[in-house]
Amino acid sequence: MVFEPGISYKGIENTALLFTFYEGKLLVKDNGGLIGISTVSDLEMLNLKFGPRHYLGNLDSIPCYCTVLYNDSSSLTEIIPEGISFRQLRSLLGIVDDDTFRVAGLASQIINWDSTHRYCGRCATPMEIKEDERAKICPGCGFVSFPRISPAIITAVVRDSSILLARAHRFPPGLYSVLAGFVEPGENLEECLKREVREEVGIEVKNVHYFGSQPWPFPHSLMIAFTAEYAGGKINIDKKELSDAGWFSPSNFPEIPTKGTIARELIEWFFKKNR
Numbered sequence: 001m002v003f004e005p006g007i008s009y010k011g012i013e014n015t016a017l018l019f020t021f022y023e024g025k026l027l028v029k030d031n032g033g034l035i036g037i038s039t040v041s042d043l044e045m046l047n048l049k050f051g052p053r054h055y056l057g058n059l060d061s062i063p064c065y066c067t068v069l070y071n072d073s074s075s076l077t078e079i080i081p082e083g084i085s086f087r088q089l090r091s092l093l094g095i096v097d098d099d100t101f102r103v104a105g106l107a108s109q110i111i112n113w114d115s116t117h118r119y120c121g122r123c124a125t126p127m128e129i130k131e132d133e134r135a136k137i138c139p140g141c142g143f144v145s146f147p148r149i150s151p152a153i154i155t156a157v158v159r160d161s162s163i164l165l166a167r168a169h170r171f172p173p174g175l176y177s178v179l180a181g182f183v184e185p186g187e188n189l190e191e192c193l194k195r196e197v198r199e200e201v202g203i204e205v206k207n208v209h210y211f212g213s214q215p216w217p218f219p220h221s222l223m224i225a226f227t228a229e230y231a232g233g234k235i236n237i238d239k240k241e242l243s244d245a246g247w248f249s250p251s252n253f254p255e256i257p258t259k260g261t262i263a264r265e266l267i268e269w270f271f272k273k274n275r
């Protein structure tokens, strides 16, 4: 599949995919375990109250839109036929294909932005959609608001044939992952990485190399991944953030993040190197 992001798109076909959210969950079709996104024609006959619609781009030449439902939950239970359900976006990771997940993530970000930027932050006038780019504009003062994206670094720190993995308090039991943290204003990505590793586990790193990136729509992050080498120091965890951290070799591995995450890709990169 190929996804081409887009803005201003006129007209809507029956075959268009409608990424429809209700209370933060995505409406999906379940065809005997095969999860898919509903088309306009799947939904238009149901008595649904749709909110504003946003064009997202084309997935394999099929236009994609996102919207929200304004129905109350008791009427929804009556309207929604068998085979349609609402799922947490995160639960679809690895269940739908990567491109569909990426568009669903974009949809979720746009819906989140739309609902949290309804008024101008400068003069409180209701915002309007800007037609020529993905933005909102204030008809009162001209202030333009773009969807919020929060960059975060994520890094595999390697020491000989071991990788640094840590457990944040919020992780499910037993799960360890690579370190990650949000970029602060005025900071470049390398500085952010070195600061995060120093703050969270008290060690220094060198030889930082770009690895890849992944939009992470929970709710609006962009994960920028790097590999790095241990340069000095002893593990001393920040107890507010982490419950444990340590050096792991391929022979003593804990539970790691699910496939489809860039954290998993970083850890698999380490596995391949140390097989």
Ligand SMILES: [Zn+2]
Pocket (backbone or CB within 6 Å): 120, 121, 122, 123, 124, 125, 138, 139, 140, 141, 142, 143
């Ligand atoms: Zn304004």
